[in-house]
Amino acid sequence: MAAGPEPQPAPDGDRVPAEPGxxxxxxxxxxxxxxxxxxxxxxxxxxxxxxxxxxxxxxxxxxxxxxxxxxxxxxxxxxxxxxxxxxxxxxxxxxxxxxxxxxxxxxRSTQTNEAGRCATLLPSLAAISGAESKPLALLEVGASAGLVLYPDRYRYEYDDGATVTRLSPSPSAGESGSVADVPILRCSTSGAVPLPLELPRVVWRAGIDLNPLDVGDPDDVAWLEALVWPEQEFRRRRLRQAVAIAREEPPLLVAGDLNEKLLDLAAKAPVDATLVVFHSAVMGYLSADGRSTFRQAMLQLTASRGCHWLSNEGHMVIHQEDGSNVVPEVAPERILGRFLLTHNGSPVAITGPHGQSLEWL
Structure with missing residues (x-):
């Protein structure tokens, strides 16, 4: 499963007028x-x-x-x-x-692997770890090169317009050279965002992708850089820093369809850690049946394993192919150009697609 691209189906006649071509x-x-x-x-x-x-x-x-x-x-x-x-x-x-x-x-496929999304996932991840009093085992579906599997290794700056809250990894989180080599993920916030006092501890990182990218392969890294838009040099620099961190401790990445690999890979997570399955801009690649199969698997995992499920997806996934509305609590027009973050199916925030903003609901 491709990770990261904000998959946008070709506009239909209801949204974009017909034209030559x-x-x-x-x-x-x-x-x-x-x-x-x-x-x-x-x-x-x-x-x-x-x-x-x-x-x-x-x-x-x-x-x-x-x-x-x-x-x-x-x-x-x-x-x-x-x-x-x-x-x-x-x-x-x-x-x-x-x-x-x-x-x-x-x-190739559009596998934008934006580490900045960790900024919008971090408050939920920290809250889960705190509530369970356990470290985290992270499993990302649509993982690309796995750069979003390192929320404990990045620096953060949250700006609510009045105050900037800064968070940094603990010295025991890993060796990443100088502080200047650790990317800073900047995120503007609104609403009562439950910012943590410290970063959660992550003891296991794994991902599934139809075509996982290897941070040790220069061609794969060059492809990730090509997916960054030309004027966004700050994202390209951040990508290179995140790649360097992932090379120190490569994640476990499994090639295959997420609905075929999910349960087997989840079973490998350490039992003394809290398992969190998450994804960003991935469900748009699945049919309505595929999304239904995935939801059923997640319900099974949350019931049998106490797993937590974080979904960070764009508005196209809210209106399913069968016409149903997955999250009727949030009007789709509020999400246009942004993502909806849900925790075990309940909406918690509207997020910037590259992690640049977090509006708590």
Whole structure:
């Protein structure tokens, strides 16, 4: 299961008007006019340019539907050396490298592994550890390279507009070189966020992914860097610091479908630790049946093992394919562009997709 990409299905006719080029052109125009502005002017210009280019849209339409998403094409081009600049320059690059771009698109997936999400998960993780009086065993589904499995190894700054709360790892949490080598995860907060006094202790880290990425493989790390949007150099720097930490103590990563591997991997967690299964921007890749199967597995784990389940997902997952609403307590429009964090199915916060904000409910 791919981790991290904010999977955005091609917009349907209810949200984006029909236009020449059909759903794919609408998808790229939506990305360029709604998702990218404010975060990446470069990607906004490039994707609007693609939407206006029938030849490029026709080429993209030769790929399977799930391979047409803007983030994947853009990352493939960046992986191969495309540099920020005018769309005409980018289009020339696409023309000259299309076969290579197609190869990358068809062999890779959008596995953004944003360590910053630990900032929005940390209050819940610390509360779980405190309530159970036990260290944590973490299992992430859609783990990519596993960088979100190290919440105890990062530094944090929470800013509520009046006060900045800082948290750092204990000396026993691991060796990460100088303090300057430990990434700082900055997060703006609102509401009564239960910030911990110290970071929880983590004694086991594991993950499942259809194609786990190896922090020791330069190509895999280069792919992770290509998934960071051009103007967000701070995220690229943070990624490199998180990769260095993961290389010191690589997590246990299992390749396979999350619904096939979850229970067996959960059984390997130490019994004297509190098991927490979590995921971010993953459920959108599953069908309604797949999500239902996963929920049933989580209900089984919470009942039999006392496991805790943290779900951090975008609004597309709230409206299921069968028309049901998973969390009727929170209107979907409140989550547009953000994620909903739930603990054992109960909504607790609305979060920034890269961990940049935390609104406690």
């Amino acid at each position: 059909g759903r794919t052109a609408a998808w790229y125009r939506h990305f360029g006019t709604v998702e990218a502005p404010g975060s990446s002017p470069c990607y906004a210009e490039w994707t609007v340019g693609i939407a206006d280019d029938p030849q490029l849209i026709a080429r993209i339409n030769h790929w399977p539907h799930h391979k047409r998403q803007p983030n994947l094409l853009l990352a493939a081009a960046r992986f191969l050396g495309a540099v920020p600049g005018p769309f005409d320059q980018f289009r020339c690059f696409l023309e000259s490298r299309w076969d290579d771009i197609s190869r990358i698109v068809l062999s």
